[in-house]
Structure formats: structure tokens, C-alpha cells
Amino acid sequence: MAFSATTYAERATGRSAESQPEVAAEPLAGADAAGSPILEVIDATHVYDGIVALDNVTVTAAAGEFLTILGESGSGKTTLLRLISGLEKPYRIGALRLGGVDVSSVPAFQRNCTTVFQHYALFPHMTVGENVEYGLKVRGVKPSARRGRALEALRLVRLDEKYDRRIHQLSGGERQRVALARALVPRPAILLLDEPIGALDEKLRVDMQVELKEIHMRLGMTFVYITHSQEEALTMSDRIILMSRGRIVQEGPPAEIFDHPANRFVASFMGVEHLLDAELLAIEGAMATCRVGPATLVGKWSGTERPAAGAEVVVGVRAERLHLADEAPEGVNMLPCRLGSAIYKGKYLDRTADAAIGDLKIRLWDSHHTSENEAIAWWKHQDCMVMSA
Amino acid sequence: MSTAARQAGLVEESALAASTRFMRRASCWTFWPALAKALGILAMAAIYVPLVWLAVMSFAASPLSGIPYPLTMANYAQLIGDERWVPPLRTSIWMSAIVALVCMVIATMVGRAITRMRRPGPVLLLTLLPLFVPGLTMGAALFIFLRIMMGLTLGLWSIFVAQLIWALPFSLLLVLVVASRFDLRLLEAAEDLGASPWRRFWEIEMPLLRPGILGAGIFGYLLSFNELLRSLFVRGVETTMPIYNWAMAASQQSQVPIIFSLSAIILFVTLPIMGALFWFLFVKLDRD
Numbered sequence: 001m002a003f004s005a006t007t008y009a010e011r012a013t014g015r016s017a018e019s020q021p022e023v024a025a026e027p028l029a030g031a032d033a034a035g036s037p038i039l040e041v042i043d044a045t046h047v048y049d050g051i052v053a054l055d056n057v058t059v060t061a062a063a064g065e066f067l068t069i070l071g072e073s074g075s076g077k078t079t080l081l082r083l084i085s086g087l088e089k090p091y092r093i094g095a096l097r098l099g100g101v102d103v104s105s106v107p108a109f110q111r112n113c114t115t116v117f118q119h120y121a122l123f124p125h126m127t128v129g130e131n132v133e134y135g136l137k138v139r140g141v142k143p144s145a146r147r148g149r150a151l152e153a154l155r156l157v158r159l160d161e162k163y164d165r166r167i168h169q170l171s172g173g174e175r176q177r178v179a180l181a182r183a184l185v186p187r188p189a190i191l192l193l194d195e196p197i198g199a200l201d202e203k204l205r206v207d208m209q210v211e212l213k214e215i216h217m218r219l220g221m222t223f224v225y226i227t228h229s230q231e232e233a234l235t236m237s238d239r240i241i242l243m244s245r246g247r248i249v250q251e252g253p254p255a256e257i258f259d260h261p262a263n264r265f266v267a268s269f270m271g272v273e274h275l276l277d278a279e280l281l282a283i284e285g286a287m288a289t290c291r292v293g294p295a296t297l298v299g300k301w302s303g304t305e306r307p308a309a310g311a312e313v314v315v316g317v318r319a320e321r322l323h324l325a326d327e328a329p330e331g332v333n334m335l336p337c338r339l340g341s342a343i344y345k346g347k348y349l350d351r352t353a354d355a356a357i358g359d360l361k362i363r364l365w366d367s368h369h370t371s372e373n374e375a376i377a378w379w380k381h382q383d384c385m386v387m388s389a
Numbered sequence: 390m391s392t393a394a395r396q397a398g399l400v401e402e403s404a405l406a407a408s409t410r411f412m413r414r415a416s417c418w419t420f421w422p423a424l425a426k427a428l429g430i431l432a433m434a435a436i437y438v439p440l441v442w443l444a445v446m447s448f449a450a451s452p453l454s455g456i457p458y459p460l461t462m463a464n465y466a467q468l469i470g471d472e473r474w475v476p477p478l479r480t481s482i483w484m485s486a487i488v489a490l491v492c493m494v495i496a497t498m499v500g501r502a503i504t505r506m507r508r509p510g511p512v513l514l515l516t517l518l519p520l521f522v523p524g525l526t527m528g529a530a531l532f533i534f535l536r537i538m539m540g541l542t543l544g545l546w547s548i549f550v551a552q553l554i555w556a557l558p559f560s561l562l563l564v565l566v567v568a569s570r571f572d573l574r575l576l577e578a579a580e581d582l583g584a585s586p587w588r589r590f591w592e593i594e595m596p597l598l599r600p601g602i603l604g605a606g607i608f609g610y611l612l613s614f615n616e617l618l619r620s621l622f623v624r625g626v627e628t629t630m631p632i633y634n635w636a637m638a639a640s641q642q643s644q645v646p647i648i649f650s651l652s653a654i655i656l657f658v659t660l661p662i663m664g665a666l667f668w669f670l671f672v673k674l675d676r677d
Binding site: 107183186 | 504559572574577578579580582583584585588592593596597668
């Protein structure tokens with residue numbers, strides 16, 4: 001095989017442990033009294049046909065946390081979820097603990113976690129009720145008790161009226177909610193959600209985000225949620241882990257990932273429109289000064305370690321933080337520019353501008369702005385991010 | 390006109406090759422559905438007229454004459470009086486039941502395995518190839534292998550082997566049709582919910598494969614019950630229903646009229662049973 005096992009061991013992440021205390025999850029009844037994590041995946045490595053899907057990844061989740069694993073397809077997020085559920089056997093793993101117990105050699109059907117699949121995987125030959133009760137049936141719960149608990153779970157997703165329906169009679173959104181109820185009914189320690197609302201249309205997706213968040217708060221269950229949508233991740237999570245090519249790129253609460261991307265990849269994934277290659281001139285306290293072409297810009301340092309002056313860095317700013325004016329105020333970054341076309345977007349106006357460092361996109365919320373050709377684009381130092389390349 | 394037609398995206402007839410023009414016109418002829426109907430009726434007649442004729446002739450005084458009159462129950466009376474056909478019928482019923490059962494089990498196991506393979510092509514080809522081996526060839530090959538090479542005494546067991554080889558590829562095809570449509574992710578979902586491998590099979594996979602497995606059993610039974618060519622070679626001293634019928638029909642004996650009535654009885658018993666079975670399989674189960 002093309003890879004060697006020892007290389008993975010040498011690249012210890014070590015980062016995840018530090019960011020743990022930020023999580024404000026309260027230990028629940030039934031969780032470990034010492035507040036130890038309910039889920040621990042330590043140094044997981046997985047390989048498919050010689051391709052590394054997971055590269056020495058360590059993930060922990062506190063009881064009651066809503067943890068989102070964010071990444072593009074092929075980033076290894078689904079593999080990670082399948083390792084936790086047990087549907088995939090890891091190539092190599094340090095430890096896999098659920099509620100403090102090592103389950104790395106326990107088969108999937110004996111683990112106390114359930115999954116909501118992206119493709120729902122509802123049993124077509126059973127009714128809605130039979131689907132939801134299945135997790136209880138295999139645990140030997142009596143039919144009468146099963147029915148009560150299934151109805152309770154269906155009520156939670158507002159589908160208790162459809163107990164006797166067959167699966168093919170349901171809409172996509174209803175199937176998704178049945179899948180959710182089915183996974184909730186056995187009361188697992190951890191609920192794994194694999195892009196559960198990815199197949200729904202936009203309106204339903206937004207509704208389901210709110211609904212999922214409410215269910216999470218009501219049940220106090222630990223959710224591990226997989227998505228490729230930064231919007232979903234930001235809306236629902238207590239903490240986000242951003243993955244790329246089988247490795248963790250950054251993790252932290254939504255606001256931190258959104259406002260302090262550690263490098264160009266994170267920033268571009270989180271939708272920062274302007275990312276400029278720059279040379280670091282100086283770094284003092286939280287603020288970094290750098291040169292981008294002819295301009296000198298000041299911004300907050302958001303990378304991981306602090307590089308020395310002269311290092312290659314990236315300056316990032318969001319389109320909505322840029323302002324246009326004839327004269328810029330004091331103590332801001334500014335660039336003279338020539339205005340280009342305007343695209344009307346209803347709530348706002350996207351204006352392109354040609355500056356010395358390249359094209360800019362400026363999002364204007366008060367659309368009655370200057371139609372002059374020359375202007376100054378400016379933004380606050382606080383709104384300027386400087387990160388690792 | 391032509392420019393307008395071209396602008397409208399239409400193709401001018403004259404611009405097309407003669408063969409294309411012919412095909413385009415032929416596809417518009419209105420007698421195609423009528424022709425299809427006529428051919429269908431012809432095919433049905435070819436199947437059912439001889440069957441009905443056989444039933445009618447079973448009441449004829451001398452069936453081989455080709456004239457149904459005078460009608461008589463004499464053939465049936467003779468059939469009841471004669472008991473030589475009973476042991477072959479009993480053998481066939483039991484043999485076919487066992488063949489059908491074994492077909493269902495093997496076809497299910499092999500069908501499941503093939504749909505889980507990464508490259509099922511070669512194995513699939515090997516398992517289905519016996520369908521194309523002529524019956525006489527297969528029978529002779531089995532005889533040479535079992536009797537002459539291995540020196541075994543042939544009997545019911547070798548008839549069973551020959552009929553199984555014949556029926557299994559068909560059964561496998563029927564299971565494969567449903568197994569290839571089965572979503573393996575359902576088993577993962579069941580596993581995730583806590584179902585053991587045994588439960589996953591019986592509660593998730595089996596119910597969804599059932600139409601194919603039952604179909605495999607029915608066809609296994611039918612194919613085994615009617616099998617003659619292979620059984621002839623490997624029968625030893627045993628006789629199945631088709632062998633008995635064939636021997637009786639082929640010999641210049643007075644037994645021929647009995648064959649007519651026997652065939653008629655089997656027809657009247659099996660057709661309604663088969664009809665009911667198919668209705669149950671493909672209409673009733675589908676509706677539930």
C-alpha cells in the first residue's frame with residue numbers, strides 16, 4: 001500500500017482537547033457525573049481502497065451537546081459518523097468510547113446510538129408505526145408499551161395522526177420526520193444525523209432546522225450532526241468541527257468559526273468573499289499589519305500560531321462589511337476604487353468595484369448610494385481578518 | 390415556406406434519406422396496434438386450442454382417431470381401474486416439492502451473495518449458463534459422469550440432482566430480480582436500530598425478497614414436475630410422471646386413451662391452483 005502507518009501517529013492533532021472548555025453543555029441526568037465526554041473518538045484512521053478517508057482524527061462531545069461536523073463531500077465526515085455508529089470498522093483507532101465505555105469492538109446493533117440517514121432508509125413493508133417501533137421491538141419491549149412510546153415520538157415530530165400509514169403514502173418531509181422519530185424512540189445516548197435535511201426543499205429545510213434545534217433542547221440528547229451547509233451548521237450547533245480531506249481543519253463555536261477562520265480554506269468555506277494574498281509586516285497584540293500589493297491593511301489575527309514578520313498570510317473581508325464613501329473615516333482600511341456594475345438583489349444591492357488589489361464585491365443595504373464612478377471602499381480593522389495562508 | 394419550416398425547427402421531408410423517410414412513414418401507420426392484437430390472439434389460440442382439444446378428446450371413445458364422437462366416460466373409468474400411474478405421480482409430487490424447496494433455499498442464499506459482490510458478472514454467467522445447455526446433452530453428461538465415471542447406482546437421488554440443476558438457474562433469476570432491487574442500506578438501518586443479523590434477515594430482508602423466493606419455489610416445482618429429458622438418462626429403475634406418460638404415449642398400446650384423461654385431470658387441478666397462487670403473489674401481496 002502507498003501509505004505508511006507510522007506517519008499518522010506522528011501527526012497528533014492535540015487541538016481538540018484545548019477547545020473543549022468553551023462548550024457550555026450541562027451534564028444531564030444519566031450522563032457521567034464527572035462531566036466526562038459522552039463521546040470520545042481518539043486517533044481514528046480509516047482507509048478505503050488505499051485512499052485515506054480519515055487521518056488520525058480525534059473528536060469528543062459533551063453530554064447534551066449539539067455538535068456539527070461540517071465538510072464537503074469526501075471530507076471524511078460520513079466515514080466518521082459510520083465509525084461512531086459501528087456500521088464501519090475503523091482501519092485503526094486509539095479508542096472509541098460511548099459514555100466512558102470502549103465500544104470499538106462492539107457491533108453496531110449493540111451500541112447505544114442511532115442514526116437518521118440522509119436517504120431515510122425507512123422499511124417499505126412496514127407502517128409508520130411499525131417503523132418507529134422497530135428499535136423497541138428488537139429490544140423486546142411489549143407491544144402496548146411500544147405503541148405508547150412510538151406515538152409519543154411521532155407527536156414530537158407532529159405525525160401521530162399518520163401512525164397507520166404506509167411509507168409510500170408520505171411526502172419527503174414526512175418521511176424525514178418518521179426517520180427522526182424512529183431514531184429517537186430507543187432513547188439513544190447519542191443521536192447521529194447524516195445530512196438529514198439535505199434532500200428537502202429550501203422552505204422545509206429552514207423549518208426543519210428550527211424543529212431539530214427545538215427537539216434537541218427539549219430532549220437534552222447529544223446530537224452529532226453532519227452537513228455540508230455552513231448555514232445549517234451556524235444555525236443549529238453548539239460547536240462546529242470543520243473537516244477537509246479526512247482531517248479536522250478547525251473547530252469551535254459557530255461565531256468563532258465564522259469570525260475567526262484559521263486559514264484560507266476555512267474562510268472560503270464559511271463564505272468570506274474577499275481573500276487576498278498578503279505579506280505580514282507586523283503583529284502586535286490581536287492586530288496584524290500586512291501589505292497587499294500597494295496597500296497596507298490592518299486586521300485581527302485569527303490564525304492558529306503567530307508567524308514572524310515577512311510570512312505569507314491571507315487577508316479576508318466579507319462583502320457586507322465593506323462600505324462605499326467619498327471620504328473614509330479615520331482609523332480604517334481603505335482602498336480607492338472605480339465602481340462597476342450593480343446587481344439588484346431585492347434586500348440589498350451587490351456592487352462591483354475595481355481596486356488596485358483586484359475586483360471587490362460590495363454589498364450595500366441602503367441601495368440609494370452614489371452613482372459616481374470614483375469612490376473609496378473602506379472597512380473597520382475589526383472587520384478585517386488576517387489568517388494563515 | 391422551407392425557411393419558415395426550418396426556423397420553426399421542423400425538418401423537411403425531401404431533405405431526408407429514402408430509408409429514413411420510409412421509417413418515419415411506417416411508424417405512423419395505423420394498423421400496428423391491430424396487427425399486435427391479431428398476433429396476440431393467434432399466440433393465445435396456439436396455446437389454448439390444443440389444451441382444450443386434449444380435454445375434449447379425453448372423453449372420446451377413440452382419441453387417436455381425431456373424432457370426438459361418440460363421447461364416453463370409459464377412459465376415466467379405465468384410469469380409475471388402472472393403478473400403475475399412481476406410484477409415478479406420487480414420486481413426481483414429492484420429488485418436485487423437494488426440488489422446489491431446495492431451489493428456494495439455494496436461490497435465496499446465492500442470490501443474496503451475488504448482489505453483494507463487487508463484480509457479479511462472471512459468477513452470474515456461470516450460474517445461468519446451464520439454461521443454455523440442451524436437455525439431452527445435460528442428461529447424457531450426467532449419466533456418463535455419475536454412472537460410468539463414478540460407478541454410482543442411479544435412482545431417485547440422481548433424478549433429484551438432474552432436476553435441481555435444471556430448475557435452479559430459473560429460480561435464481563427470479564430471486565435476483567427482487568434481490569438486485571433490495572436496498573442494502575435498509576439492513577444497515579436495522580442494524581443501527583439494534584437488530585441482530587438473524588432478525589435483520591427475517592424481519593427486513595426476507596419480507597422484501599418474499600415474492601421472488603416464492604416465485605422461485607413455484608417455478609422450481611413446475612420445471613421439476615415436467616422434466617423429462619434429463620430424468621430419462623439418470624432414472625435408474627425409477628419412474629416419474631413425465632417418464633410414465635412418455636412411455637405410455639410412445640408405445641403402441643391400448644393405454645393411450647388413459648394418457649388423455651390423466652393429462653386433462655392434471656390440467657384442471659394445476660391451472661386453477663397456479664392462477665390463485667399468482668394472484669396471491671402479485672396482486673394480493675402488492676396491495677397490502
